[in-house]
Amino acid sequence: MRFRRTRGPRRFTSGAAVAAAAEAAAGVDVLPQSSAAAFFDVDNTVLRGAAIFYFARGMYARKYFRARDIARFGYQQVRFRIGAEDPDHVDNARSAALSFIVNRSVGELKDLAEEIFEEVIQKKVWPGTRAIAQSHLDEGQRVWLVTAAPVELATIIAKKLGLTGALGTVAEHVDGAYTGRLVGDLLHGPAKADAVRALAEREGLELGRCAAYSDSANDIPMLSLVGFPCAINPDARLRAYAKECGWQVRDYRARRRNTAIGVAAGAGAVAGAIVGLALARRTRR
Numbered sequence: 568m569r570f571r572r573t574r575g576p577r578r579f580t581s582g583a584a585v586a587a588a589a590e591a592a593a594g595v596d597v598l599p600q601s602s603a604a605a606f607f608d609v610d611n612t613v614l615r616g617a618a619i620f621y622f623a624r625g626m627y628a629r630k631y632f633r634a635r636d637i638a639r640f641g642y643q644q645v646r647f648r649i650g651a652e653d654p655d656h657v658d659n660a661r662s663a664a665l666s667f668i669v670n671r672s673v674g675e676l677k678d679l680a681e682e683i684f685e686e687v688i689q690k691k692v693w694p695g696t697r698a699i700a701q702s703h704l705d706e707g708q709r710v711w712l713v714t715a716a717p718v719e720l721a722t723i724i725a726k727k728l729g730l731t732g733a734l735g736t737v738a739e740h741v742d743g744a745y746t747g748r749l750v751g752d753l754l755h756g757p758a759k760a761d762a763v764r765a766l767a768e769r770e771g772l773e774l775g776r777c778a779a780y781s782d783s784a785n786d787i788p789m790l791s792l793v794g795f796p797c798a799i800n801p802d803a804r805l806r807a808y809a810k811e812c813g814w815q816v817r818d819y820r821a822r823r824r825n826t827a828i829g830v831a832a833g834a835g836a837v838a839g840a841i842v843g844l845a846l847a848r849r850t851r852r
Contacts, residue, residue: 602773604731605703606763606789607696608781609714609721612799614691618724619716621691625683670744673719680723689727695819696780696799700730703778709770713763713779713789715755734762760788784808 610617626632703710709731714721718735725733737750754762767774778795779786784804790796798809798816809816 601706601708601776602771603703603706603776603778604709604711604767604770604772605700605778605780606711606713606793607700607730607779608759608783608786608789609712609716609724611782612780613693613696613700613712613724613728614688615693616691618688618714618720621687622680622683622716622720625687626679629679673740673743673745676717676719677723680720684723684727688724692728693800693819695817697728699780699797699817700728704729709772711763711766713754713759715753734759734766756785757788759786760792763789763792781805790814 607613610619614621700710711731712721712725712733712735714733714735716735718733718737721733721735725731734754736752736754739746739748739750752758763779764774766772767777774792775794777793778797779790779793780797780799781790782798782800782805783802787805787808790798796809796812796814798805798814800818800820801809801816806816808814
């Protein structure tokens with residue numbers, strides 16, 4: 568099996584833009600003792616399921632948007648995940664979602680992320696993955712989350728887990744309020760590799776000494792960058808590719824699943840920004 572990077576219109580954010588916006592988790596005091604680091608995908612790698620789905624559920628419970636909004640965005644995510652997504656459809660969905668957050672406060676989003684982490688997300692962390700992350704920290708290495716979810720949400724997760732920080736999809740804001748535009752585009756697939764490469768250059772990391780972890784074949788470009796790639800709870804494509812390449816595989820699932828739930832769990836990694844950026848309260852009707 569060979570992984571081929573498809574060519575087409577550049578739809579993802581530049582790595583430099585994401586690395587420049589990378590957020591260190593406030594209050595986490597990990598002094599880098601090494602030129603090595605570890606990069607973790609979030610959905611189904613660090614968490615059971617998708618962070619953005621839990622976030623969206625919390626937002627729905629607070630009446631920020633309606634059930635049909637979640638259903639619409641969830642359907643688009645699954646289509647993207649299985650390769651049936653029309654790029655123009657993604658653009659339209661993203662534009663609609665971004666329109667919801669115009670003039671909304673960055674502080675509001677961060678406060679909500681904190682609440683929802685405490686309520687739901689912390690219970691979804693894979694103990695095995697957390698132990699791996701801790702082992703990197705114990706070696707004096709930096710540990711970064713790399714996800715398509717909004718960087719604000721990713722940074723809260725990193726902070727709560729005691730990690731270094733997060734790379735995520737970046738929404739533009741001016742004077743503390745969202746403008747309704749992205750800085751670049753979704754952090755997904757090859758864009759994750761670009762962002763990791765840019766961060767490594769900025770932080771003085773040697774990628775050959777770094778590790779990366781993911782569940783999805785979409786992250787093969789990021790996994791291929793580092794000297795120590797590992798597939799965690801891998802999908803079928805990544806499992807086969809990892810076996811061919813001799814990569815380490817760890818599976819923390821009690822049993823293998825190939826259901827709609829499994830698809831939905833990974834889908835958040837693709838269009839997390841689409842749902843996550845639909846955070847601002849819609850006009851109540």
